[in-house]
Amino acid sequence: xxxxxxxxxxTGAVTSLLDHVRPLDAGAHVTGAAxxxxxxxxxxxxxxxxxxxxxxxxxxxxxxGGAVLAAVGAGDQFVTGGDDGRVxxxxxxxxxxxxxxxxxxxxxxxxxxxxxxxxxxxxxxxxRDAKGNVRRMEAPSSVRGIAFAPKGYRLGLAHYNGASLxxxxxxxxxxxxxxxxxxLDASFSPDGRFFITSMQENMLHGWRLADKKDMxxxxxxxxxxxLSWSNDGLWMASSGADAAIIWPFEAKDGPMxxxxxxxxxxxxxxxxxxxxxxxxxxxxxxxxxxxxxxxxTDNSELMARMPAPGGPVxxxxxxxxxxxxxxGTADGAGGLLTLPV
Amino acid sequence: xxxxxxxxxGADASGKIPVTxxxxxxxxxxxxxxxxxxxxxxxxKFAVIVNEFGxxxxxxxxxxxxxxxxxxxxxxxVCCTVRGDLIRIIDGLMKRKGGFDGIIVETTGLADxxxxxxxxxxxxxxxxxTRLDAVVTVVDAKWLTQRLKxxxxxxxxxxxxxxxxxxxxxxxxxxxxxxxxxxxRAINPYARLHRTQNAKVAIDDVLGRNAFDLDRIMELEPxxxxxxxxxxxxxxxxxxxxxxxxxxxxxxxxxxxxDYAQREGANLLRSKGILAFRGEPKRFVFQGVHMMLDGDLQxxxxxxxxxxxxxxxxxxxxDREAIEKAFRACAV
Numbered sequence: 001x002x003x004x005x006x007x008x009x010x011t012g013a014v015t016s017l018l019d020h021v022r023p024l025d026a027g028a029h030v031t032g033a034a035x036x037x038x039x040x041x042x043x044x045x046x047x048x049x050x051x052x053x054x055x056x057x058x059x060x061x062x063x064x065g066g067a068v069l070a071a072v073g074a075g076d077q078f079v080t081g082g083d084d085g086r087v088x089x090x091x092x093x094x095x096x097x098x099x100x101x102x103x104x105x106x107x108x109x110x111x112x113x114x115x116x117x118x119x120x121x122x123x124x125x126x127x128r129d130a131k132g133n134v135r136r137m138e139a140p141s142s143v144r145g146i147a148f149a150p151k152g153y154r155l156g157l158a159h160y161n162g163a164s165l166x167x168x169x170x171x172x173x174x175x176x177x178x179x180x181x182x183x184l185d186a187s188f189s190p191d192g193r194f195f196i197t198s199m200q201e202n203m204l205h206g207w208r209l210a211d212k213k214d215m216x217x218x219x220x221x222x223x224x225x226x227l228s229w230s231n232d233g234l235w236m237a238s239s240g241a242d243a244a245i246i247w248p249f250e251a252k253d254g255p256m257x258x259x260x261x262x263x264x265x266x267x268x269x270x271x272x273x274x275x276x277x278x279x280x281x282x283x284x285x286x287x288x289x290x291x292x293x294x295x296x297t298d299n300s301e302l303m304a305r306m307p308a309p310g311g312p313v314x315x316x317x318x319x320x321x322x323x324x325x326x327x328g329t330a331d332g333a334g335g336l337l338t339l340p341v
Numbered sequence: 342x343x344x345x346x347x348x349x350x351g352a353d354a355s356g357k358i359p360v361t362x363x364x365x366x367x368x369x370x371x372x373x374x375x376x377x378x379x380x381x382x383x384x385x386k387f388a389v390i391v392n393e394f395g396x397x398x399x400x401x402x403x404x405x406x407x408x409x410x411x412x413x414x415x416x417x418x419v420c421c422t423v424r425g426d427l428i429r430i431i432d433g434l435m436k437r438k439g440g441f442d443g444i445i446v447e448t449t450g451l452a453d454x455x456x457x458x459x460x461x462x463x464x465x466x467x468x469x470x471t472r473l474d475a476v477v478t479v480v481d482a483k484w485l486t487q488r489l490k491x492x493x494x495x496x497x498x499x500x501x502x503x504x505x506x507x508x509x510x511x512x513x514x515x516x517x518x519x520x521x522x523x524x525x526r527a528i529n530p531y532a533r534l535h536r537t538q539n540a541k542v543a544i545d546d547v548l549g550r551n552a553f554d555l556d557r558i559m560e561l562e563p564x565x566x567x568x569x570x571x572x573x574x575x576x577x578x579x580x581x582x583x584x585x586x587x588x589x590x591x592x593x594x595x596x597x598x599x600d601y602a603q604r605e606g607a608n609l610l611r612s613k614g615i616l617a618f619r620g621e622p623k624r625f626v627f628q629g630v631h632m633m634l635d636g637d638l639q640x641x642x643x644x645x646x647x648x649x650x651x652x653x654x655x656x657x658x659x660d661r662e663a664i665e666k667a668f669r670a671c672a673v
Contacts, residue, residue: 045437
C-alpha cells in the first residue's frame with residue numbers, strides 16, 4: 001500500500017529538516033506535549049505550560065509550585081494534571097480553569113476524547129463527560145495509564161496485574177483483564193480491537209478485546225513507555241530499544257507470531273515515538289536528544305535535531321494536519337518543527 | 342546497544358540522589374527521628390515519602406504521600422517484590438525543577454523493608470537516578486522483647502538494617518538495655534548501632550552512609566567491641582559468617598553464590614562478601630538483597646593486607662553447616 005507523503009519529502013529535494021526547527025527554551029523538564037489546533041504546548045516540571053504558535057511563545061503557570069505530571073490536548077484546550085492534585089484546563093488563549101482538586105494527591109494520568117476528560121490519582125479514577133458530570137471509581141491498585149476507547153464512552157485503565165475496562169456511565173463493574181506484573185501506559189488500537197499496555201518488565205502486553213486473548217511483545221532493553229499508532233491503524237510504534245519497534249496489527253491476531261519492523265536504528269535509545277497523523281511517517285526521539293523522521297514505505301530518514309545537550313527527548317506531538325511537530329527534553333530544551341511546503 | 346544502568350560509580354560523582362529508608366515498628370520513634378533529621382541546620386532539601394500525612398513537614402521539604410503498593414515482578418521469582426508506588430513517585434520527583442539533595446522513605450511500622458530496598462535494584466529508571474544509601478531501623482528498647490515475640494516484621498526490619506537506632510534507652514535499666522542489645526545483635530551483628538533517647542543521633546550517623554556502595558564495603562566485622570556477647574536465640578533470623586584463610590576459585594564461588602541466592606533467596610535477607618580470587622590483584626566485593634546480587638572488583642589488595650575471603654549472610658533458618666561446607670569447597 002502506498003500512502004501520500006507530505007509535500008516536503010515528496011519533492012526529493014529535502015535532505016534534512018534541521019533548518020525547519022524553531023528552538024524552544026522550555027527551561028524545565030518537559031513532561032508532555034500536545035497540540036490544540038495551531039497551538040503547540042509543552043508541559044513542564046516547574047508547573048508551567050509553554051504555549052507556542054507562529055506569533056510567539058508564552059508561559060502559563062498552571063500548577064504554581066508544583067510539576068505537571070501528565071498532559072493532553074483536547075479540542076481548543078489542554079488538560080494537565082499536577083503533583084499539586086489539580087486537574088487544569090488551559091485554553092489556547094492562556095486562560096486556565098481547575099476542574100478538579102484531589103487534595104494534594106498526585107494526578108498520575110490524564111486522557112481526553114471528544115470533550116470528555118479522565119484522570120487518575122492513585123487508585124481513584126474520575127471521568128468527566130462533555131457536560132461536566134463526573135463519575136468516579138476505585139481501581140484494584142494505582143492506575144498509571146488511562147486511555148479512551150475510540151468508540152463509546154469507555155476507558156481502559158492500566159494497573160498492577162492487569163487492566164480494567166470501565167464504562168463510566170453505567171453502574172456495571174469494570175471488566176477485568178488479568179496479566180501479572182505492573183502495567184504502565186495504556187492505548188487502544190484505533191479500530192478498538194486491541195488494548196495495549198507497557199509494562200515494568202520491559203515489554204508490551206496486549207489483549208484482543210473480542211476474546212481477551214493475551215499478546216506479549218517482549219525483547220525490549222528498556223521500558224517501552226511511548227506508544228503511537230499509524231494513521232491507517234495498521235502499525236503501532238514503541239520506544240524502549242535502539243530503534244523504533246513497530247508492530248503490525250493488520251492481521252486478525254494482530255502482531256501474534258509476527259516480527260516487528262525496526263526503524264531509525266541509531267546508537268542511542270529511542271525514548272519517544274509519534275506517527276504522522278496523515279502519512280506513514282514516524283517521528284522518533286532519542287535519549288541523546290536527537291529527533292529523526294522515518295518514512296515507513298522506503299525507510300528514508302531525515303534528521304530534525306542532531307544529538308545535543310539537554311537530555312533525552314521526553315515528549316513529542318504532531319498537530320492534526322501533520323504540518324508541525326513539537327518536542328521537548330528532560331533538561332528543558334525543545335523545538336517546533338514546521339514541515340517545508 | 343542497550344544502555345546498561347551504571348552501578349558502583351561513586352555515588353556523588355554519578356549525580357545520583359541518595360535514598361534513606363527509615364523503618365521501625367509502630368511507636369519506636371521513626372517520626373521523631375525523621376523530624377529530627379529534617380530540622381537539623383544542614384541546609385539540605387529533602388523529598389520525604391511517608392504513609393501518613395500530618396506529623397511531618399518542614400517548609401523547605403516536599404512531603405509525598407505513598408500507598409506502599411507492593412507487587413511481584415513478572416520474572417518468575419517470588420521474592421522479586423518491589424514498591425510500585427515508589428517507582429511512580431521517584432519518576433515524578435525527577436521531573437521537578439530544582440530537585441533534591443536526598444530522598445527519605447518512611448515505611449509503615451508493619452512493612453517488610455525488602456520490597457523497598459529491591460525497588461532500587463530492580464527498576465532501571467530508579468537505578469539510573471537514585472542510589473539506596475542505607476536502611477535505618479529504629480528499635481524501641483522497652484518493647485522490643487515483646488515485639489520479637491508477636492511481630493515477624495520486627496525481625497526483618499532489624500535484619501535488614503545498615504544502621505540501628507536503639508531508642509528509648511531511658512525507659513529501661515542498664516541490664517534490660519544490655520539484654521535488648523544482645524537480642525538485636527543476635528539477629529544483625531553488622532549494622533552500626535546507636536543508643537538514643539528521643540531518637541537523638543548525629544545526622545551523619547544516619548545519612549550519607551553509602552551502605553550499598555561496593556566501594557565503601559571495607560571490612561565485614563561485627564559492630565561491637567565486647568567479646569562473647571550472650572547467645573540469645575529469640576529469632577529464627579541469624580547471621581552466618583564464614584572466612585577462608587586465603588584465595589577462592591571464582592569459577593567455583595560465583596556459580597555457587599548465584600545458585601544459592603536463587604534457591605535460598607526467599608530466606609536470605611542480606612548478604613555481603615569480600616573475596617580474594619585466585620590470580621586477581623583486586624578485591625572482589627558483593628552485596629545482596631534476597632536473590633538480587635551486586636558484585637564487582639574493587640581496589641587492589643594492599644601489600645600489608647592478608648588475602649582472605651569472607652562472606653556474611655543474614656537470613657531465616659539458614660543452614661550454617663551447608664554454607665560453610667560449600668564456601669570452604671571454593672578455597673584454593
